[in-house]
Amino acid sequence: MTFAPLWKPDADRIAGANLHRLLARCAAEHGVVFGGDPAGDYSTLHAWSTEHPGEFWAMVWDELGVIGDRGERLHEPGPRLRDHRFLPDATLNVAENLLREPSDDLAIVFRGEDGEAVDVARAELHDMVGRIQVLLRDAGVEVGDRVVAWLPNRPETYAVMLACAGLGAVFASTSPDFGTDGVIDRFGQIEPTVLLSVPDYAYNGKRHDCAGRLDEIVSALPSLRASIVVEPGWLDAVESTPITFVPLPFDHPWYVLFSSGTTGKPKCIVHRTGGVLLKHLTEHVFHSDLGPGDRVFYFTTAGWMMWNWL
Numbered sequence: 001m002t003f004a005p006l007w008k009p010d011a012d013r014i015a016g017a018n019l020h021r022l023l024a025r026c027a028a029e030h031g032v033v034f035g036g037d038p039a040g041d042y043s044t045l046h047a048w049s050t051e052h053p054g055e056f057w058a059m060v061w062d063e064l065g066v067i068g069d070r071g072e073r074l075h076e077p078g079p080r081l082r083d084h085r086f087l088p089d090a091t092l093n094v095a096e097n098l099l100r101e102p103s104d105d106l107a108i109v110f111r112g113e114d115g116e117a118v119d120v121a122r123a124e125l126h127d128m129v130g131r132i133q134v135l136l137r138d139a140g141v142e143v144g145d146r147v148v149a150w151l152p153n154r155p156e157t158y159a160v161m162l163a164c165a166g167l168g169a170v171f172a173s174t175s176p177d178f179g180t181d182g183v184i185d186r187f188g189q190i191e192p193t194v195l196l197s198v199p200d201y202a203y204n205g206k207r208h209d210c211a212g213r214l215d216e217i218v219s220a221l222p223s224l225r226a227s228i229v230v231e232p233g234w235l236d237a238v239e240s241t242p243i244t245f246v247p248l249p250f251d252h253p254w255y256v257l258f259s260s261g262t263t264g265k266p267k268c269i270v271h272r273t274g275g276v277l278l279k280h281l282t283e284h285v286f287h288s289d290l291g292p293g294d295r296v297f298y299f300t301t302a303g304w305m306m307w308n309w310l
Contacts, residue, residue, distance in 0.1 A: 009038075014038055017289050018285045018286050018289050018290075018291065019042070019286045019287075019289065021063070022045070022059070022060075022063055022286055023041055023045060025059060025063055026045060026048065026059060029059065030048070030052070030055060030059070032044065032045070032048050053075055053084075053086065054073075054074030054075025054086060054087075055074060057074070057075075057086050057087065057278055058070060058074050058087070060278055060281070060282055061087070061090075061278065064281050064285060066092060066097055066277070066278070066281075067092060067093075067096050067097050068090060068091055068092025068093070068096075068097070068247070069089075069090060069091045069092070069247075070087060070089075070090050071087060071088070071089025071090045071091070072089055073087070073088050073089050074086070074087060075087075076088055085251070086250070086274070086275065087250045087274060088250065088251075089250075090249070090250040090274055091247040091248060091249060091250070092247065092248065092250070092273065092274060092277070093165065093166060093168075093245040093246060093247060093248055093273075094165040094254055094273050094276075094277050095129070095162045095163070095165040095166035095243065095245060096166070096245040097277060098162060098165075099122070099125065099126060099129065099162060099243065100122070101122070102122050102123035102125075102126040102127075103121070103122045103123060104121050104122070104123060105121065105122050105292075105293075106119055106120070106121060106122075107121060107122045107124075107125045108120040108125065108155045108158060109295065110154060110155050112154075112202055113202055113203070113204075113205070114202040116202075118154075118155055120155045125155070125158075125159060125162075126243060127240055128155075128156070128159040128235065129159050129162045129163045129166065129243050130163075130240060130241045130242055130243045131235045131238040131239070131240060131241065132159055132160055132163035132235070132238075133163045133166060133167060133241065133243060133244055134238050134239060134241050135226075135228060135235075135238060136163060136164070136167060136169065137167070138226075139193065139194050139225055139226035139228075140193065140225055140226075141164075141167060141169050141193060141194060142167075142168075142169070143167065143168035143169070143246060143248070144168065144169070144170065144253075145169045145170070145192075145193045145194075146169065146170045146171075146172065146190045146191060146192040146193060146256070147160070147164045147169045147170070147171055147172075147192060147193065147194045147195075147196070148171075148172045148173065148174075148187045148190070148192040148194070148195050148196070149161070149171070149172070149173040149174075149195075149196045149197075149302065150173070150174055150175075150176060150178075150183055150187075150195065150196070150197040150198075150210070150214075150217065151173060151175075151176065151196060151197065151198055151230060151302055152175065152198060152201045152301065152302060153175075153300060153301055153302050153307060154230075156230050157173065157302050157307075160196055160230075161173070161255065163243075165254060165273075166243050166244050166245050166246065167244055167246060168246040168248050168252065170190070170253045170255065170256060170270075171254070171255040171256070172186070172187065172190060172192070172255060172256040172257075172258070173255075173302040173303065173307070174186055174187070174258075174302065174303045175301035175302050175303035175304075176197075176198060176201045176208070176210050177201075177203065177208075177301065177303075178303060179213075180213045180216050180217055180220075182261070182266075183217050184217060184220045184221070185261065185265050185266055186258045186266050186268075187217075187221060188220060188221060189265075189266075189268050190256055190268060191221075191223040192221060192223060192224060193223060193224060193225045193226070194224065194225065194226045194227075194228065195217070195218065195221065195224055195226075195227045195228070196227075196228045196229075196230055197210055197214055197217075197227070197228075197229055197230065198210055198229065198230050198231065199211045199229060199231055214229075248273055249273070249274075250272070250273060250274035250275070251272045251273065251274065251275070252272060252273045253270050253271070253272055253273070254271055254272060254273045254276055254277075255271050255276075255308060256268050256269065256270055256271070257269045257271060257305050271308070280309065283309075284296075296310060298310055
């Protein structure tokens with residue numbers, strides 16, 4: 001039995017791909033020789049990236065125009081894989097890189113199962129993030145504090161994460177369909193200072209209450225200094241304020257994910273600023289060939305890592 005590919009890109013599609021642009025840069029700056037065969041060229045680039053990881057990630061940083069100071073050192077090897085350090089002198093802010101300049105271009109398209117439709121322009125997202133930062137600062141949030149979100153997959157949830165990243169606070173989220181024990185088991189391990197939640201959410205044609213469970217969750221998290229409910233009009237009284245972008249080390253924690261908890265209490269998995277940003281950019285721009293104006297959809301809750309990937 002023989003198999004044929006369902007689809008192959010034509011020469012123009014290959015030449016216009018983001019990855020092809022990276023190949024050209026690699027050849028020009030590092031003298032890597034590519035033969036013109038797409039599959040073979042990818043293998044050559046991959047092999048070079050594993051042999052010269054510091055140079056590869058520095059090239060990705062430059063090619064994608066990462067905002068920040070890359071520093072001089074590219075790679076510090078270590079005795080174990082987890083001991084390796086990339087761009088150890090770099091400073092940057094994830095939120096600054098994701099938000100860029102405010103404009104009328106769409107940043108988020110939201111469609112709820114109850115028919116709610118919200119389109120958020122980049123300028124609106126900027127404004128929302130700035131206002132949320134006011135609330136977080138009023139709650140005393142500083143660099144390294146943990147802020148947790150018991151929120152559905154909505155535009156406000158992304159704005160909360162970006163507001164935290166701008167201030168250097170560490171973000172973590174779970175979905176409202178998690179029970180109280182599941183939320184407490186996760187958030188309780190990281191001693192959060194602020195919790196954001198919703199009064200209810202829509203699922204399977206019904207509204208599900210969260211307010212009744214909120215008191216139990218708050219009482220089980222003694223480190224909390226503030227609990228903020230995300231509801232219509234929650235930012236109306238907050239002054240519109242420019243976003244703060246704190247320069248942070250490459251390895252500063254960005255967010256905490258949690259394992260499923262099937263073999264015991266969920267385990268915390270810290271994801272750090274520079275590495276996650278570069279990896280996500282690589283997967284979006286080079287692996288998925290995304291560019292300005294493209295739209296990405298993934299059905300996920302804020303309790304699954306695919307939400308963070310988006």
